[in-house]
Amino acid sequence: MTDVPVRSVAFDLPAVGHPGAVGQAWARVPAPLSAPQRAAAAQRVRALLARENAVLVAHYYVDADIQELAEASGGCVGDSLEMARFGRDHAAATLLVAGVRFMGETAKILSPAKRVLMPDPQATCSLDLGCPAPAFADWCDAHPDRTVVVYANTSAAVKARADWVVTSSIALELIAHLHARGEKILWAPDRHLGRYVQRQTGADMLLWQGACLVHDEFKGAELALMRAEYPDARVLAHPESPASVLAQADVIGSTTQLIEAAHALDTQRLIVATDQGILHKMRQRAPAKTFLAAPTAGDSATCKSCAHCPWMAMNGLAGMIDALEHGANEILLDPDLARRAKAPIDRMLDFADARKRPVRASGDLARDGALFQRVGPA
Numbered sequence: 001m002t003d004v005p006v007r008s009v010a011f012d013l014p015a016v017g018h019p020g021a022v023g024q025a026w027a028r029v030p031a032p033l034s035a036p037q038r039a040a041a042a043q044r045v046r047a048l049l050a051r052e053n054a055v056l057v058a059h060y061y062v063d064a065d066i067q068e069l070a071e072a073s074g075g076c077v078g079d080s081l082e083m084a085r086f087g088r089d090h091a092a093a094t095l096l097v098a099g100v101r102f103m104g105e106t107a108k109i110l111s112p113a114k115r116v117l118m119p120d121p122q123a124t125c126s127l128d129l130g131c132p133a134p135a136f137a138d139w140c141d142a143h144p145d146r147t148v149v150v151y152a153n154t155s156a157a158v159k160a161r162a163d164w165v166v167t168s169s170i171a172l173e174l175i176a177h178l179h180a181r182g183e184k185i186l187w188a189p190d191r192h193l194g195r196y197v198q199r200q201t202g203a204d205m206l207l208w209q210g211a212c213l214v215h216d217e218f219k220g221a222e223l224a225l226m227r228a229e230y231p232d233a234r235v236l237a238h239p240e241s242p243a244s245v246l247a248q249a250d251v252i253g254s255t256t257q258l259i260e261a262a263h264a265l266d267t268q269r270l271i272v273a274t275d276q277g278i279l280h281k282m283r284q285r286a287p288a289k290t291f292l293a294a295p296t297a298g299d300s301a302t303c304k305s306c307a308h309c310p311w312m313a314m315n316g317l318a319g320m321i322d323a324l325e326h327g328a329n330e331i332l333l334d335p336d337l338a339r340r341a342k343a344p345i346d347r348m349l350d351f352a353d354a355r356k357r358p359v360r361a362s363g364d365l366a367r368d369g370a371l372f373q374r375v376g377p378a
């Protein structure tokens, strides 16, 4: 894959006490394949999955053909927590993780005896990049009286420093639980999600100032203009979006919850403020509805503002074949680091299992609004 062109990506690089610095990273997005090439490659991946006793675990934000391949081959498409659980519980000896690096690491942490492969392990995340482990450790050391809670979009090294990892519906419940116990929180890395949770729970939270480069680009002013143009539309937003966007949302929720809301709400037109990769699953669940990507601002020709993660786009069929054929791109972690990173994940999973309750939408927004407003991100 070395001949794939590399694109430059700018992202927030918060330094403690100096938020707003800009970091530079890169992404190499495979060239699109023709329809016959895609079909042949997908067939090859299926044969290799069978040969390697492997299962494909994909995120909602990867390309539609990879999502379809995952489902058609007996794998899973889901949010990061669903991916981790599915991989952990599946009998396959090899997990092929189509997503970004922290998802591969989480799979390895939860399934240390399995081989974890990725189409391109250099696929990263601006939240992960914006929260380097040494600086994060210094921040934790400066606040020893606080409980450390990190979002799943972090490296294994950052997770290993945390008391809790959170994802999906458990973020609000967990912080409310810790707040009720009188604990003060250190939260990392997403500032928008942290502020949303803080406002919902009233907890005492210090926030790391990271952001997702996709969600951070959604603009409240442009969204207001779009809503004026489509007054019948309802707005679905992921809580990694800025507060000005969340303030206009009819439903705030995780990827899984937004897909459910798209199906359940009794409206024909939906404006969606999250990575546009999710639209594939939303169209499957609600084929008669119209989905509009929420507006971003700035230079729309750059991947920074196109509402599609440049690193999720690095997942391609050629990389999957390379990984399965040659065992390339294996995720390996220091066993001691993995053990320390597993403890806060297990704590979260145990907490979630103890409080597990089904989330069902009735289609009545007045009723479901409260339901979805209590749902955290994936």
Ligand code: SF4
Pocket: 061, 100, 124, 125, 126, 127, 153, 212, 213, 214, 215, 275, 309, 310, 311, 312
């Ligand atoms: S969409 Fe945002 S949060 Fe998700 S992997 Fe990409 S940069 Fe990270």
